[in-house]
Amino acid sequence: MLCGVLILAIAIWVRVSKDDQEIISSGDEVTNFYVAADMLISVGAIIMILGFLGCCGAIKESRCMLLLFFIGLLLILLLQLATGILGVVFRSESERVLNSTLYENVKLLRETSEEAKVFQQALIEFQEKFKCCGVVNGAIDWGNNFQQNYKSCECPTVSDSSCIYYEGHFVYKQPCISLIKDFVIKHIIIIVGIAFGLAVIEMLGLVFSMVLYCQIGNK
Known part of the structure; x- marks a missing residue:
């Protein structure tokens, strides 16, 4: 029992x-x-x-x-x-199937629908926790939504070798796909x-x- x-x-x-x-x-x-x-x-x-x-x-x-x-x-x-x-x-x-799902979900980062916002919020929390950005290709996955959501990708120090400069901000260059699989x-x-x-x-x-x-x- x-x-x-x-x-x-x-x-x-x-x-x-x-x-x-x-x-x-x-x-x-x-x-x-x-x-x-x-x-x-x-x-x-x-x-x-x-x-x-x-x-x-x-x-x-x-x-x-x-x-x-x-x-x-x-x-x-x-x-x-x-x-x-x-x-x-x-x-x-x-x-x-997992790979296919993750690649398909990249589209949601560029959209503004309710379903997309749920996914974006989940990824924002994941990015803050695991210090990564985007799903497959990095910060570029966010498209036009990057400026509204970049803070979860932002590096604490600009000298960090794990970061890159993208659209006016230093963000993590590692995409989250491998961390999601882990x-x-x-x-x-x-x-x-x-x-x-x-x-x-x-x-x-x-x-x-x-x-x-x-x-x-x-x-």
């Missing part, structure tokens, strides 16, 4: 974190990179219920509850295995780490529940 609570808490944190979600989910080609987190939320909730079922089965020595606990845990483990295999198989496709990978690693740790605990749960199930049967 505690494992389920921990998984649920971390998965919800990853899912609702406002750290630049709009950057990778805006644009014409909307891509949801939080499917894995959504699945972990479901898994965490189910494991909490299964944990309660297993506790009751152990305390009351109910073979029926223990069997349901075993079957439920086995199904979750198989689902995780299938998800992991699919993740490996479609990894290159995911990277292609951000996505960081979240994926967290999810994968949780999934692997969970798989070990689940296998132990399967073994212990079956041992207890057999012992109760022998009585």
Whole structure:
């Protein structure tokens, strides 16, 4: 049950974190990179219920509850295995879609629509945090909107070698695309780490529940 609570808490944190979600989910080609987190939320909730079922089965020595606990845990483990295999198989496709989304979102920096403003605000916060400018090509990505949004790109010192002079301002020359990819990978690693740790605990749960199930049967 505690494992389920921990998984649920971390998965919800990853899912609702406002750290630049709009950057990778805006644009014409909307891509949801939080499917894995959504699945972990479901898994965490189910494991909490299964944990309660297993506790009751152990305390009351109910073979029926223990069997349901075993079957439920086995199904979750198989689902995780299938998800992991699919993740490996479609990894290159995911990277292609992420690149396509980021290149497509460059257009939003030059626009004035409400959707564009949401994306621009997300990128402004990202630029301030990670000291980069633009998405793919640097400050030029902002187009005519640069003068209204240059402050998040501006260098604290003009002597900084990581900066360039652009339209009257010293701004960071590194575009944000590589940093955005690192951000996505960081979240994926967290999810994968949780999934692997969970798989070990689940296998132990399967073994212990079956041992207890057999012992109760022998009585």
